[in-house]
Amino acid sequence: MLKGNAYGHGASVTAAFLASRGLPLLAVGDLTEALDIGQAPQTSILVLSPPLPEQLPLAVRHRLHITATSPELVQSLSSLAQGRNQKVTVHIKVDTGFGRLGAAPEELVPLVKEIKKCPYLKLGGIFTHFPAAGGDRIFTAQQLNLFLKLKEEVCALGDCDDVLWHAANSAAFLTLPSSHLDLVRIGTLLYGQSPVSVGAEWDFRTTWQFKTRIVQIRTLPKGHSVGYGRKYRTKKPARIGVIPVGYSHGLELEPLTTPLRQIKHALGQGLKGQHFVFHPMGPLPILGRVGMGLTTVDLSKTPDVYLGDSVTLSMRRVTASAHVPRIYYLAGKVKCILANHEVLSPTGRKISLLGLF
Ligand SMILES: Cc1ncc(COP(=O)(O)O)c(C=O)c1O
Structure with missing residues (x-):
């Protein structure tokens, strides 16, 4: 998870580092955040909120994985993808109880069918989000049950092997192992904090000062x-x-x-x-x-x-404002500096993120 400027760490450098460690898919909150990452080598970027209609061309051009929540968006995306002769990956967000973004549960199957009709769209994933995984375990388990029921319905349509099902944030990752599914969307934990109390076996490091x-x-x-x-x-x-x-x-x-x-x-x-x-x-x-x-x-x-x-x-x-320069340490040494969207060497020379880590 790289939303919020990678939880304040600076999205572009954090993305390059994580990609270099083999993470195949990173997620950001919106299109602006995705563009801020620039070219994170060797990894795909999922934008977790649906783009506005006028933002779609930009999202497609940057080969982002796009969150869809409505048939209108799917239609616009499909014609764009066809016009560019480009396969576009879509994840559907379904609201199982958060009360914010997403298609309603009963809208999921029709949306999946809609996407399957579009030869230029690939259904890459289906996901949901938990509002209270750290506190309300009963509600979270109910959300997960609903999500799994929806999964059965979607898979009954066939051709579902490549679809990634994802739900867990840090709290659910820790408290509800059955929510791990195909991938987890971890932010807080990744950056050295825990949303719930955990045992001494967890060795959290300070990532940021x-x-x-x-x-x-x-x-x-x-x-x-x-x-x-x-x-x-x-x-x-x-x-x-x-x-x-x-x-x-x-x-x-x-x-x-x-x-x-x-x-x-x-x-x-x-x-x-x-x-x-x-x-x-x-x-x-x-x-x-x-x-x-x-x-x-x-x-x-x-x-x-x-x-x-x-x-x-x-x-x-x-x-912390994204304008504040970030200095990155690796093994105790300054690796690079991020200032005004530029990446600099420890001596202040402009460098590329490609191959840096
Ligand atoms: C959709 C979604 N998934 C996952 C996360 C990661 O949450 P956490 O930082 O608790 O791991 C967030 C964070 O806001 C989110 O919006």
């Missing part, structure tokens, strides 16, 4: 306000540092997705009113509001922090 450097240090007198809205005032002379990161880079934009996150956030705000960035000498409190591109931190208690020092920020990786 957000770092920046201090670009200015100065001392403000007592009573000086800091930042927009003048929400913070120094209580005594304060040594401050400025880092060139703000909400345009994704800082403090983390969605409060779980009750635990919400409680932590409320406690952080209410009790201490404080967020931190991290320096080897200790945590540095963020002072005042985070700006669009600049944030101020308090260095009063850490005299051994200097101009140019690196600090680490806690930031949800998916919300």
Whole structure:
């Protein structure tokens, strides 16, 4: 799974790496994400949401595997494919309970029949998605049962051997082995996190850190306000540092997705009113509001922090802006850099992803 800019890791380099490790099919959320990957060598890209009618030519030209959810889309795709004399692979998404994208269960068989009538379309797969595989196991099992029932109906039409059936995300992969079917669509786990608690046999590695450097240090007198809205005032002379990161880079934009996150956030705000960035000498409190591109931190208690020092920020990786350069390490060494959609060598030379891994 490479949606959300490969969960913040940078889609093109991540795709090239995974393809080099032999993954035959990678998936992205939409057409823009697929195009952002560019040419991931030796692998196919499945776009998990149906393109708009006007996007179809682009999707076909890039030989993407396309998600279909309606007969209209199948028809448009079929004429396009025929016009280009090109076989196009289609996956059907069926909604077994998510309540979002997909054909309704009763629409699946007619859609399959429609695709089978089109000589230029290949039915590559049929898939569904679980909204609560980590929490609601009964509902997830019901979804899977429905999906398997649909599979029987579709296979009864014949000629179904090449169709890949897929359903499992990370949570289902861990909690419901019978959902593995022909392939699994794993994101969270792939990038070193687990959506459910798992045993000690799992060795998760940190795949990602957000770092920046201090670009200015100065001392403000007592009573000086800091930042927009003048929400913070120094209580005594304060040594401050400025880092060139703000909400345009994704800082403090983390969605409060779980009750635990919400409680932590409320406690952080209410009790201490404080967020931190991290320096080897200790945590540095963020002072005042985070700006669009600049944030101020308090260095009063850490005299051994200097101009140019690196600090680490806690930031949800998916919300980190794609404009922020990514530096990739392999076996402890910088392998390449992704900046402004270009791939650079460790010394800053433009390089190709082909054959890099
Ligand atoms: C259709 C689909 N399948 C699989 C996944 C992967 O989910 P996870 O990151 O929980 O493995 C996603 C993620 O959003 C998704 O939208």
